[in-house]
Amino acid sequence: MPDSPSTILRVDDIRRTYTTTHGDLEVLKGISLSVETGETVSIIGPSGSGKTTLLGICAGLDLPTSGDVKIAGESLLPMGEDGRAAFRNRQVGFVFQNFQLVPTLTALENVMVPLELRGERGVGDRATSLLTRVGLGERLDHYPIQLSGGEQQRVALARAFINEPKILFADEPTGNLDGSTSDSIVGLLFSLNRDAGTTLVLVTHNLELAKQTDRIFRIRDGLLED
Amino acid sequence: MALRDSRQSRRRLFLFTLSIVFGVAALVAINAFGKVLERAIETRSKTLLGADLLIASGQPFNERTEELIRSLGGDQSRQTxxxxxxxxxxxxxxxxxxxxxxxxxxxxxxxxxxxxxxxxxxxxxxxxxxxxxxxxxxxxxxxxxxxxxxxxxxxxxxxxxxxxxxxxxxxxxxxxxxxxHNQIEQTELIQIGSIAYYNVLFRFDSGLTPEMLERLEAEREEWMREARVWFDTIEERKQEAGRVLVNINSFLNLVGFIALLLGAVGIAGSVQVYLKGKVDTVAVLRCLGATNHDAMAIYCIQITLMGLIGTAIGAAFGLSLLLVLPKVMAPFLPIGGLDIFIAWPTVFMAMGFGWVFMILFSLIPLLPLRKITPLRAIRSFVQDVAPAHKDRGVWIVCSLIVLVTTGFALWQSRERPLHGLGFLGGILLALGLLWLLAFLLRFTVRRITGSTWPYVWRQGMSNLYRPNNRTLFLLTTLGIGSFLIFTLYLTEQSLLRQGELSSSDENPNLLMFDIQPDQNDGVNRIIEAEGYTVVGNAPVVTMNLAELNGYDVGQLREMDESGEIDIERWAVFREYQSTFREHLNPDEVLLEGSFTPRASLDDDVPIPVSVEKEIVRALDLKLGDRILFDVQGFPIDVEVTSIREVNWNELRPNFFVVFPAGVLEEAPAFYVTATQVPDQQRIAFLQRKIVETYPNVSAVNLEVVLQTVGEIFDRVTFVLRFMASFTIATGLVVLISSILTSRYQRVKESVLLRTLGAQGRQIRSIMAIEYVLLGSLSALAGIILAGISSFALSRWVFEVPFYFPWGAPLIMVVGVSLITLLTGLANSRGIASHPPLEILREEG
Incomplete structure (x- = not known):
């Protein structure tokens, strides 16, 4: 199937098998999907259904056993690890369930990392402005360990948007947060996404959260349900 | 539960056990070897002398000595x-x-x-x-x-x-x-003034009886000492061998001590990182109803078991070394053919110390586990562990460590407890200084790292002071390792330097002595006929010190024993080889007084002599002091009128005491002469030529002497390095284990950076900057400390000029940095070439 110019993510018949001590375990059994630019989609399914594995492969963090993944028309598979890293740095943003901030960097430094990795200088102002936007203007020099869970996820949101990615992947972004904190993080996520015009791919088992996206993909036993 | 929990981490735990293996191996080998030596000396003490009694003198025995020898009876052997x-x-x-x-x-x-x-x-x-x-x-x-x-x-x-x-x-x-013995006379080599020693060795059916010993001691006080006749017994040899043993053991124990301490530091660090990964497990166990003590017990059991395995492997390794040590140490032991046996109590004692050290040092990071609350399981950011300095348990463990370490130091240096404590103090001081340096480094790096620096540099340098940094630990362990290794090297270089100066082109390299006065001109003529210059030619008169400032040698000894004076006895009882001349030599410097060129015995005033500063120090002399020399039966009263310093490194004929001309010309003397010959072949030729004409003349080829000294030093160096390798091996294990354990900290960070788009090159650069800085600064700190300690050793222990080879520190810094860098980079293997999720899955 040819890509339309507006397709940002295209997944073709991907399979992923892990070798375990008890034999091969096929987690993804042939999944195809596509996401249009600016669209917000969610992938939902029960635990162990393969949704995080799918997200990892879509974002180039893992490789499928077979099949192909394209972002903005570029196939991720032939790129090599360094190529995929550079590609992620330019095109992709991430938000994780457990925040995944670099523990040895302050909040401001964490946000600056994606730009600094590509050699940009003088990015402090942009990072400060983003952190102020997420409500952490006063906590720039705090280390992750000095921040609450909600605050850590705000830093992660600011970091996800600093490189103005074309597509943002979020893995259970509220999974480690309490109710009210979750609501504010979700609000912030959608608001930042809307302003930046980014495509959002969200993995969650929270149906209420999924309903806020344009489309929902349901996954069960490694296959997409109709 | 303890075993189940350890399933996923046994490889890591095994690494901790390796930290202690070399320390325990060194301890077991050294202490067991010490027991082997002790028993050998105890059971075969008689072979140390080969006889029950030895009576000796530097002159043919006088009638009184012969009378004593006859009266002692027993089987007798004579040796000249x-x-x-x-x-x-x-x-x-x-x-x-x-x-x-x-x-x-x-x-x-x-x-x-x-x-x-x-x-x-x-x-x-x-x-x-x-x-x-x-x-x-x-x-x-x-x-x-x-x-x-x-x-x-x-x-x-x-x-x-x-x-x-x-x-x-x-x-x-x-x-x-x-x-x-009868052939000695046929050689016609022993003439008046020749240096020879005469021994009589006795065997008595019932050994040397206390009565005999009492009599000998009385005779020694009465006349033997003054007659320069001495005796030696099995008991004295045993004590002497014991002293050698103590010296050897002191050094070996030092090595074991360092290896064990270094290993213990390594264990504390490794366990700390290991347990950091267990915090969540403990929180979950607490949720499930485990008490603090249950949780502690799980990890205590793991560490105890690993400790036992480590000490057992170490002991086995140490016992296998017991077979090697006698061969390595053989050239330096006064007793051969050792019977190897295993002194099990000593082995268990060493294992016990190793095990206790491991447990105590593990407890420091282990104790905070008991403060973890169940809340942590659901709120991962909860900080429930109080700082270590506020934990009473940590203070108790630290006090126990100090107590056990002091006890250990005393056990290891049981013959010389002050040395043990001094060494412990030195190590603690070095550790303290390194610790301080690490703090300063962190502080400085924090201050100088500029926000405009490239990201990779900033991140690499910042890893030195940011949370989870290993700066203190790595800098201390690497620094102490570099310090010990470099101290050894610098001291060795200062000692070796002593021999180097003499092999220069201008200094004599062939020294001839025992030249009779009527042969002196002939010998010099042969040298000059071959086209060489006589660099030094001097008459030598042997004499003994009879009185110093009116006190005879017996009184001097008593005064020294009572603390009234402070002199070194070798300088009182040695045989002085003195010369006479009208001038100072170019390699002599007058320090005090004035040199008198001529004097006469007829003047009836003390003869003015010049004394070298080493003897001045040993006899505590000053200008104006009077000495009565016994010049082969003829007393000569002298006064110290000048003090000289001799450059002994030039190896010209030089003397402690120089008389003015006009005094000793008639005394029995021999001559020494020195010359400089370009190469070995010509040295051998000249040597042959002189020996053929004058068989009694002895020639010393200084090149060969230096080579021999070098060979002996090589053997000593080999032993030092063999033993130091235990410390180095432990240092390497600690280095590798600490860097490997830091992998578990750094890998998630690296994968995260990878996820955010970092290139493999960038991740490697960040690690390289961190490790190169750590390695080079540790080496630098170690070298500075080693410089101080080897300066002190050269100056006050070996009394040689301190020498600092400037090129070597550079090699050392590069070497240590390179090892650290390579280990660090090996540590980041796979991070750049595998998908991030795959790494996270493998690392768990």
Whole structure:
């Protein structure tokens, strides 16, 4: 199937098998999907259904056993690890369930990392402005360990948007947060996404959260349900 | 539960056990070896002397001594010892050897080990010789070949392998040649003024009785000491061997101590990182109803078991080393053919110390586990662990560590407890300084790292002070390792430097002595006829110190014992080889007073003499002090009127005491002369030529002496390095384990950076900057500390000028940085070439 110019993510018949001590375990059994630019989609399914594995492969963090993944028309598979890293740095943003901030960097430094990795200088102002936007203007020099869970996820949101990615992947972004904190993080996520015009791919088992996206993909036993 | 929990981490735990393996191995090997030596000295003490009693003198025995010898009875052997040139007709070479003319059944205990076995010169009167194995190897001699000593040509009938009570090293420096006693006279080498030693060795059926010893001690006080006749007993040899043993053991124990301490530091660090990964598990267990003690118990059991495995492996390794150590140490031991046995109580004691150290040092990171609350399981950011300095348990453990370490230091240095405590203090000081340096480094890096620096540099440098940094730990362990290794190296260099100066082109390299006055001109003529210059030619008169400022040697000894004066006894009882001349030599510097060129015994005033500063120090002399010298029976009263410093490194004929001309000309004397010959072949030729004309003249080829000193030093260095390798091995294990354990910290960070788009090159650069900085600064800190300690050792222990080879520190810094960097980079393997999720899955 040819890509339309507006397709940002295209997944073709991907399979992923892990070798375990008890034999091969096929987690993804042939999944195809596509996401249009600016669209917000969610992938939902029960635990162990393969949704995080799918997200990892879509974002180039893992490789499928077979099949192909394209972002903005570029196939991720032939790129090599360094190529995929550079590609992620330019095109992709991430938000994780457990925040995944670099523990040895302050909040401001964490946000600056994606730009600094590509050699940009003088990015402090942009990072400060983003952190102020997420409500952490006063906590720039705090280390992750000095921040609450909600605050850590705000830093992660600011970091996800600093490189103005074309597509943002979020893995259970509220999974480690309490109710009210979750609501504010979700609000912030959608608001930042809307302003930046980014495509959002969200993995969650929270149906209420999924309903806020344009489309929902349901996954069960490694296959997409109709 | 403890075993189940350890399933996923046994590889990591095994690494911790390795930290202690080398320390325990060193301890077990060293202490068990010490026991082997102790028993050998105890059971074979008689072989240390080879007889029950030795009576000796540097002059032929006078009538009173002969009377004493006769009255003692028993079996007697006579031995005359002197240094002489030996010529080997087979090769045409000649070399200075230690000739020993033997008559009688010596050795009475132990045996003269020869090849072929059982050969002796006892009972023979023909010209045969048993020759030191090292000498035969040097000149390619075989049994059946000949050697010429003086006027006699001896047939070699056996190689000499070992003599009871003497180390093999002694033979390397001065190869021994045993000949029948009656042949000594035939050599015509012993003349008036020649240096020779006369020994009588006794064996008594009931050993040396207390009555005999009492009598000898009384006679010593009465007349023997003044007559320069001394005696030696098995008991004294045993004490001497014991002192050698204590010295050897002190050094070896030091090595074991360092290895164990270093290992313990490594364990504390490794366990800390290991347990950081267990915090969540503990929180979950607490949720499920486990008490603090249950959680602690799980990890205590793991560490205890690993400790037992580590100490058992270490002990096994140490016991296997017990087979190697006697071979390594053999040249320095006064006793050969050791019976190896395992002193189990010592082995268990060493294992016990190793195990206790491991447990105590593990407890420091283990104790905070008991403060973890169940809340942590649901709120991962909850900080429930109080700082270590507020934890009473940590203080108790630290106090126990200090107590056990002090106890250990005392046990290891039981003969010299102050040394042990001093060493412990030194190590603690070094550790403290390194700790301080690490703090300063973190502080400085934090201050200088600029926000405009490239990201990779900023991140690499910041890893030195940011949360989870390993700066303190790595800098201390790497620094202490570099410090110890470099101290060894610098001290060795300062000592070696002593020999280097003499091998320069201007200094003499051939020294001849025992030249009779009527031969002096002839010898110098031969030298000049060959086209060489006589660099130094001086008469030598042997004399003894009889009185100092009116006190005889007996009184001086008593005054020294009572603390009234502070003198070194060797300077009182030594035989002085003095000279006389009208001037100072170019290699002498006048420090105090004025040199008197001429004097006369007829003036009836004390003779003004010049004394070298070493003797001034040893006898606590000052200008104006009076000495009465006994010049071979003739008393000469002298006054110290000048103090000189001699540059001994130039190896010209030099003297402690220089008389003015006009005083000693009539005294029995021999001459020494020195010359500079360009190469070995010409040295050998000149040496041969002189020995052929004047067989009694001894020549010392200084090049060979330096080479021999170098060889002996090489052996010592080998032993030092062999033992130091335990410390180095532990240091490496600690380094590798600490860097590997930091992998578990750094890998998630690296994968995250990878996820955010970092190139493999960037991740490697960040790690490289961190490790190179750590490695180079540790090495630098170690070198600075080593500089201070080896300066102190050179100045106050070895009393040689301190030498600092500037190139070596650079190599050391580069070397340590490179090892650290390579280990660090090996640590980041796979991070750049595998998908991030795959790494996270593998690392767990």
């Amino acid at each position: 010892r002197f240094a002489s040139m030996a010529r080997f007709p087979k090769t045409g070479d000649s070399r200075l050897v230690a000739v020993r003319g033997l008559k009688g059944g010596f050795p009475y205990y132990g045996e003269l080990e020869t090849d072929p076995a059982g050969v002796t010169v006892n009972g023979r009167s023909d010209a045969v010789a048993i020759v030191d194995d090292s000498l035969m190897a040097q000149f390619g001699l075989e049994v059946g070949d000949t050697l010429e000593v003086g006027k006699v040509t001896f047939e070699i009938i056996a190689r000499l392998i070992q003599i009871p009570g003497e180390t093999a090293v002694e033979g390397v420096f001065s190869p021994r040649v045993y000949v029948p």
